[in-house]
Amino acid sequence: MTRENVQHVTVLGSGSMGHGITEIVAMAGYEVTMRDIEADIVEEGYRNIEWSLEKLEESGALEESADDVMARIKTAVDLEESVTDADIVIEAVPERMELKKDVFEEVDRFAPxxxxxxxxxxxxxxxxxxxxxxxxxxxxxxxxxxxxxxxxLVEVIYGSETTDETAERAYEFMKAIGKVPIYVRKDVHRFVVNNVLGPFLDEPHWMVSGGEATIQEVDAAMVHRRGYPMGPFELIDMTGIEVSYHVRQAGDITVAPLMEEKVENEELGRKTGRGHYEYENGDGPDYEKGDGEDFDTLRVDAMIINEAAHLIGDDVATADAVDTGMRLGTGFPEGPCTYADETGIDTIVEKLESLHEEYGTDRYEPAPYLRELVSTGRTGQDAGAGFHDY
Known part of the structure; x- marks a missing residue:
């Protein structure tokens, strides 16, 4: 999709995501209408964009004036009026399926x-x-x-009937507004980035639940030895423990006892003053560099890599897409597929097999795609090929 055949973009919703998307579309030079259900709500979103653009202008991050960017943004309350001439409609309403379906049913009637x-x-x-x-x-x-x-990062996700043409047009538009898109070629729960991130949070919860490590040991090891920007417990306290809990419930994923206990006790992280760390009467994350010297980081990384291999083997995403997504979407120090290639995919499979033998739990079963890579000699950088070619 080129600029020539995109004249107008509509964003439905003016909350943090809606006004943020509106802002970047306008910054890229497109005319955009931001719509919400009430005038005062959409006006608040408009003011948030104004404030953000002024800050960007002050820092020298804008190539034109904030006023020029704002001139490309219109606001609306009437949905029909907002989408009648739209080439692309981006819905950014709250994450409730029935609400989204109601919005799309209405958009379907009025969008060209x-x-x-x-x-x-x-x-x-x-x-x-x-x-x-x-x-x-x-x-x-x-x-x-x-x-x-x-x-x-932007994930471009196929529904079961999405055509290649639609996905490719959306992908090219994301590039046109300065984003780095990756394809998610099947409509799997949590898509790519949140799926691969899952074991980064889940496996440490199982380990601490089983008395095999402390929270401080985990976070210190994953940050100071492996280079992740935050430890798993530090991260989930920031995002809200109940958010991860409910996502796992929706996906029929068994939750570790520690996570369940925190939700039951309403110790949800920073927002409640206490999660895995104490925030109200404490200093929050209190781990130190040397706390995690004996922690088994490979166990966590192997589970992350195994999840990535399931997605790649099922043709949901490529190894390049997974690595790009995890670096840009979560700040991983390198993509999990690259790390697997550096470590040796045979080493990863051996680790998973030993965990499966020790615990007898299905989640440790190596993904068929990992076994396929090893059986064909694609064990990583030293072999000249793994997830990637070298």
């Missing part, structure tokens, strides 16, 4: 033929959202990461 209808959902089914329309082939997921102005 050929318009891309995109949802900014972070985990809900694109296929189900698209079922509310008479044109599911034109519906695609565009999962921006928060905050959209700072985060470069």
């Amino acid at each position: 033929d050929g318009a891309i209808l995109a949802s900014n959902t972070s985990s809900l089914s694109i296929t189900e959202i698209a079922s509310a329309t008479e044109r599911p082939s034109d519906v695609v997921g565009l999962h921006f990461f928060n905050p959209p102005v700072k985060m470069d």
Whole structure:
């Protein structure tokens, strides 16, 4: 999709994601309408954009004036009026399936033929959202990461009926507005980045639940020895423990006792003053560099790599997409596929097999794609090929 055939973009929702997406689209030179259900709500979003652009202008990060960017943004309350001339509609309403389906059903009535209808959902089914329309082939997921102005990554997600043309047009538009898109070619729960991130949080919870490590040991090891920007417990305290808990419930993923206990006790992280660390009467994360010297980081990394291999083997994403997504979306020090190639995929499989033998739990079973790589001699950098070619 080129600038010539995109004249107008509509963003539905003016909350943190909606006004952030509106801002980056306008910064890229496009005319954009931001719509919400009430005038005062959309006005608040508009003011948030104004404030952000002024800060960017002050720091020298804008190539034109904030006023020039703001001149490309219109606001609306009437949905029909906002989407009638849209080439792309990006929905950014709260993460409730029935609400999103209601919005798409209405958009379907008023948006022009050929318009891309995109949802900014972070985990809900694109296929189900698209079922509310008479044109599911034109519906695609565009999962921006928060905050959209700072985060470069966007997941471009296929629903079961999304055409290649629709996904490719959306992908090219993301590039046109300065984002780095990756394809998620199947509509799997949590898509790519949140799936691969899952074991980074889950495995440490199982280990601490089983008395095999302390919270401080885990976080210190993963930050100071492995180079992750935050430890797993530090991260989940920031995002909200209940958020991860409910996502896992929705995906029928067994939750470790420690995570369940924190939710039951309403110790949800920073927002409640206490999570895995004490925030109200403490200093928050209190781990030190030397705390994690004996922690088994490979156990966590092997589980992350195994999840990535399941997605790649199922043709959900490529190894390049996984690595790009995890570096840009989560700040991983390197992509998990690259790390596996550096470590040796045979070493990863051996680790998983030993864990499976010790614990007898299905989650440790090596992904078929990992076994395939090893059986064909693609064991990593030293072999000249693994997830990637060298």
